[in-house]
Amino acid sequence: xxxxxxxxxxxxxxxxxxxxxxxxxxxxxxxxxxxxxxxxxxxxxxxxxxxxxxxxxxxxxxxxxxxxxxxxxxxxxxxxxxxxxxxxxxxxxxxxxxxxxxxxxxxxxxxxxxxxxxxxxxxxxxxxxxxxxxxxxxxxxxxxxxxxxxxxxxxxxxxxxxxxxxxxxxxxxxxxxxxxxxxxxxxxxxxxxxxxxxxxxxxxxxxxxxxxxxxxxxxxxxxxxxxxxxxxxxxxxxxxxxxxxxxxxxxxxxxxxxxxxxxxxxxxxxxxxxxxxxxxxxxxxxxxxxxxxxxxxxxxxxxxxxxxxxxxxxxxxxxxxxxxxxxxxxxxxxxxxxxxxxxxxxxxxxxxxxxxxxxxxxxxxxxxxxxxxxxxxxxxxxxxxxxxxxxxxxxxxxxxxxxxxxxxxxxxxxxxxxxxxxxxxxxxxxxxxxxxxxxxxxxxxxxxxxxxxxxxxxxxxxxxxxxxxxxxxx
Numbered sequence: 100x101x102x103x104x105x106x107x108x109x110x111x112x113x114x115x116x117x118x119x120x121x122x123x124x125x126x127x128x129x130x131x132x133x134x135x136x137x138x139x140x141x142x143x144x145x146x147x148x149x150x151x152x153x154x155x156x157x158x159x160x161x162x163x164x165x166x167x168x169x170x171x172x173x174x175x176x177x178x179x180x181x182x183x184x185x186x187x188x189x190x191x192x193x194x195x196x197x198x199x200x201x202x203x204x205x206x207x208x209x210x211x212x213x214x215x216x217x218x219x220x221x222x223x224x225x226x227x228x229x230x231x232x233x234x235x236x237x238x239x240x241x242x243x244x245x246x247x248x249x250x251x252x253x254x255x256x257x258x259x260x261x262x263x264x265x266x267x268x269x270x271x272x273x274x275x276x277x278x279x280x281x282x283x284x285x286x287x288x289x290x291x292x293x294x295x296x297x298x299x300x301x302x303x304x305x306x307x308x309x310x311x312x313x314x315x316x317x318x319x320x321x322x323x324x325x326x327x328x329x330x331x332x333x334x335x336x337x338x339x340x341x342x343x344x345x346x347x348x349x350x351x352x353x354x355x356x357x358x359x360x361x362x363x364x365x366x367x368x369x370x371x372x373x374x375x376x377x378x379x380x381x382x383x384x385x386x387x388x389x390x391x392x393x394x395x396x397x398x399x400x401x402x403x404x405x406x407x408x409x410x411x412x413x414x415x416x417x418x419x420x421x422x423x424x425x426x427x428x429x430x431x432x433x434x435x436x437x438x439x440x441x442x443x444x445x446x447x448x449x450x451x452x453x454x455x456x457x458x459x460x461x462x463x464x465x466x467x468x469x470x471x472x473x474x475x476x477x478x479x480x481x482x483x484x485x486x487x488x489x490x491x492x493x494x495x496x497x498x499x500x501x502x503x504x505x506x507x508x509x510x511x512x513x514x515x516x517x518x519x520x521x522x523x524x525x526x527x528x529x530x531x532x533x534x535x536x537x538x539x540x541x542x543x544x545x546x547x548x549x550x551x552x553x554x555x556x557x558x559x560x561x562x563x564x565x566x567x568x569x570x571x572x573x
Contacts, residue, residue: 100129105220120344128230130218133248134237135166137213138194140185142205144393149178150185151393153215154199154206155228157247162196163211166226166247167370172218172233181236185209200312201319202556205393214240222247224281225311225371280304283349283375292331292383293516298537303510304378306537311371313544314385314508316556318374321387322353322365322395324503329381332512336383342366347376353392357501367392383512386503389459390452397452398459401562402504403467404494405444408487413442417527419478419491420444424524426466430566435555437521438532440511445497445504445519449558456500462562463495465570507552510537523551 100106106128114123139154152170156163173181188209193199199206219231278288278301288301307314328336342352342364349372352364368374377385389398403423407416420436423446427434434448450459467480470493479490497504505511505519520535520543535543544550567573 105129128220130220131248132216132218132234134214134240134245135217136163136211136242136245137185137209137215138163138165138211139199139206139208140182141168141207142393143178147178148175149173149182151205153233154195155215155217155231156195156211157245158243159246161243163194164197164226164247165195165199167228167231169215169217169228169231169233171231184213188212198312200315202316202391204399205391211242214238214242214245221282223371224308227370229282229372280308281371281375283347283372283379285375285379290331292328292381293514293537294331294333295514296516296536296538298516300378300381303383303537304375306510306541307374307378308371309541310508311374314506315371315374317507318385318387319369320367320392321390322355322367322392322503323377323388323506324386325366325377325380325382326384326386326512327381328383328512332383332514336512339380340365347379349373349376350380355395383510385506385509387506388501388503389498390456394452396455396500398454398456398498399450399452401448401450401459401463402497403446403448403463404439404492404497404504405446406487406492406494407442408489408491409442410489411442411491413530413532414528415477415491416442416444417530419493420446420527421524422470422474423466423493426470430569431563432560432566433558435521435552436524436527437507437519437552438517438530438535439505440509440513440517440519440532440535442532444527447555449555449560451559451561453561456498458562460495460498461572462567462570463498465567465572467493467495469570508540521550521552521555526551 106126109125109127111123135155135157137153138156141151143149143151152168154168155166157166190208190210193208194211214237216234216237217231218234219228221229223229278285285300285304288299290300292298292300292303324338324340326336327339328334351367351369351373353367354362355365356362389400389402391399405416405419424434427448432448434446437445437447439445471478471480477490478493479486480493496502507519507521509519511517515533516537517533518535518537518540520540522530
């Protein structure tokens with residue numbers, strides 16, 4: 100810890116080497132501790148009671164700055180007791196001066212009066228805690244006195260008598276060979292993943308680090324399926340949705356019951372280190388569920404995937420998207436649009452999560468089939484490639500339980516290093532999707548006056564009975 104290292108591995112002396120988990124090998128981490136102000140809490144999920152996680156902050160001057168969430172270190176009794184105190188402190192507005200990332204639908208704000216002591220491994224590059232754990236409340240400390248503490252490690256004794264040495268973390272690595280991003284160590288950082296653009300693994304991690312505030316709200320707390328291409332998009336690629344012991348520690352897992360009735364651990368990420376860990380795994384595409392971990396059976400978004408025949412011009416895809424948008428508007432549903440990273444578009448409808456998967460899928464299917472019936476020469480709702488010639492496939496199957504859609508701002512394993520990009524409706528006619536890439540999306544965002552999906556997170560809508568009737572459902 101004095102050397103500034105993450106920790107060490109300890110092995111039981113008499114034990115042989117064995118693969119897998121066990122008690123003979125221990126990971127001993129260096130931990131920091133300090134106080135944080137509690138500014139909010141989330142709803143519990145699964146069998147947990149009380150609350151899910153605490154939102155933490157530190158003061159800079161008179162302003163409370165967000166510092167991350169902590170969801171571990173609580174027992175059942177503490178969850179109940181602390182939940183009661185938090186309920187009494189609830190308020191309508193956020194106490195944080197800085198932006199709190201991620202979906203906020205299950206967040207409850209509280210007056211910043213309670214102080215918690217937290218153990219953690221380090222601060223990430225975006226100034227949030229890594230691996231935090233709740234240690235207890237500090238009744239003796241005033242909330243406004245809580246500042247970020249910068250630990251100063253003591254000098255490390257040298258072997259020479261009377262000599263000391265000042266620690267220099269990662270001193271054995273030159274800046275040129277630095278491969279840690281957001282606390283995640285990248286192996287083979289110079290491996291080229293997109294040969295035509297010369298984009299390396301390090302470049303991809305840097306892209307996600309720069310775009311984190313945009314992509315994380317779309318993937319945090321959702322089961323994720325990866326398309327992994329460890330050697331680059333032109334080499335062997337494979338899908339992965341389940342976690343295993345080879346998955347980095349920063350990637351979470353969530354137990355989901357499958358059609359067989361058996362529960363399996365699925366991949367999920369909560370923060371920037373988790374996102375960068377997916378890059379370390381060679382993930383070039385991130386596909387997410389349409390529901391959150393706390394309410395897996397109730398999707399909070401509906402996606403109509405417009406997949407055109409390769410021969411069709413871009414104008415036909417735009418026409419299809421606008422038609423879907425207009426029909427949704429007619430039944431009281433507002434929608435947003437993004438490119439898929441290919442020739443298609445996703446029309447995305449945020450929902451409050453009141454309907455089941457079957458209800459949302461049934462509605463999207465009825466909508467698609469009605470449009471096909473009205474325009475049979477232009478659209479199809481059948482997956483068969485043979486029936487798609489000269490048509491746009493209105494894919495409603497993204498709304499099935501267990502199905503996924505590529506996340507907004509995710510890269511694609513395609514030539515050009517294209518990105519699934521949220522856009523404004525009035526941009527569509529003049530858009531060239533192939534130009535939205537890892538190298539251009541960030542500069543595009545800097546030139547935009549407004550986020551085209553700024554109001555997406557504020558939408559409160561559901562599929563009403565009148566909307567169902569309008570597409571032919573009872």
